[in-house]
Amino acid sequence: MPHSSGGGSHGGGFHGGSHGGSGTRMSRSYFAGATRYIYYWHGVPNEIFSNTDLKKNAASTRVAMTFFAVMFMGMITLVFMLEAFHYPNKLETDYDTAIYISDHANVMTVEEEGRLMESLIRFQDETGITPSVCTVYDYDWSDKSNLEDYAYDLYVERFRDEKHWLIVYSVPDESSSEDWSWEGMQGDDTDPILGDRETKMFGRELTDLLENNRDLSPAGAIARTFDDTTPEMMRQYTIWGFVIAGCVAAAAGAAAVVLIQIFGRKSARKYETAITVERNEVLKQQNCDYCGGIYVEGHHTTCPHCGAQLPFLAPVFEQDGDSKR
Ligand SMILES: [Zn+2]
Numbered sequence: 001m002p003h004s005s006g007g008g009s010h011g012g013g014f015h016g017g018s019h020g021g022s023g024t025r026m027s028r029s030y031f032a033g034a035t036r037y038i039y040y041w042h043g044v045p046n047e048i049f050s051n052t053d054l055k056k057n058a059a060s061t062r063v064a065m066t067f068f069a070v071m072f073m074g075m076i077t078l079v080f081m082l083e084a085f086h087y088p089n090k091l092e093t094d095y096d097t098a099i100y101i102s103d104h105a106n107v108m109t110v111e112e113e114g115r116l117m118e119s120l121i122r123f124q125d126e127t128g129i130t131p132s133v134c135t136v137y138d139y140d141w142s143d144k145s146n147l148e149d150y151a152y153d154l155y156v157e158r159f160r161d162e163k164h165w166l167i168v169y170s171v172p173d174e175s176s177s178e179d180w181s182w183e184g185m186q187g188d189d190t191d192p193i194l195g196d197r198e199t200k201m202f203g204r205e206l207t208d209l210l211e212n213n214r215d216l217s218p219a220g221a222i223a224r225t226f227d228d229t230t231p232e233m234m235r236q237y238t239i240w241g242f243v244i245a246g247c248v249a250a251a252a253g254a255a256a257v258v259l260i261q262i263f264g265r266k267s268a269r270k271y272e273t274a275i276t277v278e279r280n281e282v283l284k285q286q287n288c289d290y291c292g293g294i295y296v297e298g299h300h301t302t303c304p305h306c307g308a309q310l311p312f313l314a315p316v317f318e319q320d321g322d323s324k325r
Contacts (some may be wrong), residue, residue: 039274062264073253091128105135112219162187205231
């Protein structure tokens with residue numbers, strides 16, 4: 001459907017366009033473009049104004065709500081289930097798997113670098129993820145807001161794939177190594193292996209070794225952390241809490257769908273016998289002789305409540321004169 005994309009006029013300024021103006025509006029009082037309806041509920045007629053077909057309204061609202069409930073709870077269930085099952089597969093090594101150790105900060109001896117390389121190779125053999133280690137000074141990333149941003153940029157600059165794990169280690173300058181910091185940057189494809197549990201295990205151990213094990217060089221700490229955690233990386237496990245949470249979300253979604261159907265049908269039934277009346281129609285109410293229900297005269301040949309035959313009478317319209325009967 002075409003719609004205005006905005007316009008303007010001299011002295012009148014600019015006005016925006018109308019977008020998606022197909023909204024449903026219902027009201028107890030008249031508004032422009034509305035049709036006047038009478039629907040019967042609990043034996044009495046009720047007046048309502050709507051700009052769309054009453055029956056179709058109820059049906060499309062129900063469909064939209066059902067769709068929303070299914071999508072919403074389905075997504076939550078999916079997120080929980082994806083977290084719950086940790087069954088990693090070794091990554092295909094169909095990419096540039098060269099392992100880099102870049103010691104810009106000069107914190108490793110040649111032997112230490114060699115030992116670290118061995119640890120990194122063992123990790124790569126086990127996981128298919130290519131690890132790399134880079135040491136820098138804090139002033140190397142002084143133009144970035146933090147080490148994480150620097151590590152991100154470094155990853156994107158160096159690697160064209162999502163299968164790397166880059167560890168960046170930083171010290172203030174040549175003379176001080178006390179205030180170290182480090183950051184890990186992992187590619188998206190490593191997520192099934194390097195989950196929450198794995199990265200926390202790695203991070204806790206590395207931080208602890210750097211903090212409390214003074215005999216260990218930074219390279220030694222990183223190497224030992226890799227050595228200790230590599231055997232844990234491909235472990236398969238299920239987090240039952242997430243499984244249960246996923247099931248609860250799915251059940252809540254199913255319950256919502258059922259409730260929407262029940263209440264949706266109820267409201268659809270309410271409007272099933274709705275009639276359209278002119279704005280200027282004078283509503284004359286009558287009681288059904290058989291069930292006592294109230295109906296509007298001039299629209300029914302059978303009672304909207306019980307279905308009994310009714311005498312037909314023409315609707316009455318309000319006019320300028322006194323033509324009311
Ligand atoms: Zn009746």
